[in-house]
Amino acid sequence: MALKSFNIAIVGAGRVGTLMAKFLSQVLGHRIIAVVSRSDESIERFLKRVKADVASKSIHDLPSEVEVIFITTSDSAIKEVAEKISKLENLNFKNLVVYHTSGVLTSDVLDSLHRCGSEVGSLHPIYSVSHFDYTVDEIKKIKFTLEGSKKIYDITKWIFYNFDSNIFPIDKSCKVLYHIACVFASNYVIALLNAIGEILRKANLNVDDKFLIPLVEASLKNADELGVVNALTGPIERGDLETLELHLNELKDKFPEILPLYSSLAIETIRVAFKKKSISVNLASQMLGLVSSYIGKK
Structure with missing residues (x-):
């Protein structure tokens, strides 16, 4: 009190x-x-x-x-x-x-x-x-x-x-930047969950929008316990250029409206993977070049 x-x-x-x-x-x-x-x-x-x-x-x-x-x-x-x-x-x-x-x-x-x-x-x-x-x-x-x-x-x-x-x-000079961070942390997480649900439905999986929430929760738990950079996993963190290209091609053919979102997040993920020292300068450059070649494609 x-x-x-x-x-x-x-x-x-x-x-x-x-x-x-x-x-x-x-x-x-x-x-x-x-x-x-x-x-x-x-x-x-x-x-x-x-x-x-x-x-x-x-x-x-x-x-x-x-x-x-x-x-x-x-x-x-x-x-x-x-x-x-x-x-x-x-x-x-x-x-x-x-x-x-x-x-x-x-x-x-x-x-x-x-x-x-x-x-x-x-x-x-x-x-x-x-x-x-x-x-x-x-x-x-x-x-x-x-x-x-x-x-x-x-x-x-x-x-x-x-x-x-x-x-x-x-x-006060930092409030707009701070608010952008809040929007990423809250609103854009919801937007990502919506995109995830749409992709799963297009994959003909008979599940609801909550299907991958345990995966999201595990990622957040890892970020909390290990730190954001150390929590990163997945194909970019493993340096899997071929899988990245498969993803980009599949979205270009079947989900072009989500391709820009995936591409933007892939670029940020490449930055995180490089910060984690999981990928080399050369591989990061190759990945950025690949993703950039799909930006604007329909």
Whole structure:
């Protein structure tokens, strides 16, 4: 539990807003005094999972005793929401802390509130938030990146007391690169699983999309235990040029829409295999030349 229980408002009652509210109230012991969202449906869904003193569709109903606001709307709405909050006359801005939860935007988007005297920050949960009902044990494991005004780091350690080790500072100039990494780690893994399922169906295997998930899990376990580079296996790591060519030809003939994806990942895999010292400079060059010759082919 936190040393002090803060009065917190959540603006945006979607998946991220609900997750943050559960972390703040059920893990850290803070009080959710208000939730503001655009629809009755989202508010009702939120209140089934998290208690809030005030529930409204209007930003003007934020209570004056609020100390911390989390803006958990879509990225495109954050600046407008912040500007609306900055015009409220009942808030004590000099004692107010405001975060948004965008992975790609910096705290600069909250500048209208910072000019009013509030401390501001971007606090991004490093998690794939696909539903509303994560357990407390799952929520406790979530890590965050943080950047913002000078005092925001000490304030965040206070708010996340006992969980401040879950907070990782990031320079605002690096947020876009960081977010790209998150997209690779989450969204593109799902895209790869979809491609895997399509390939298996074209191979006439009577299995579902989960068929190769144990293989994916084993790869992740190896990466965790051995390190990413040392976990690499497969035909490229073994230097099997012939198998690589068989793959490229088969995709060119039977799955040309996935050939560019395979080719891009093969190039990165060649880099990893060379870093692992599994293949020589000469073999890496041959492989890159082979893969490059298929890029753009239909």
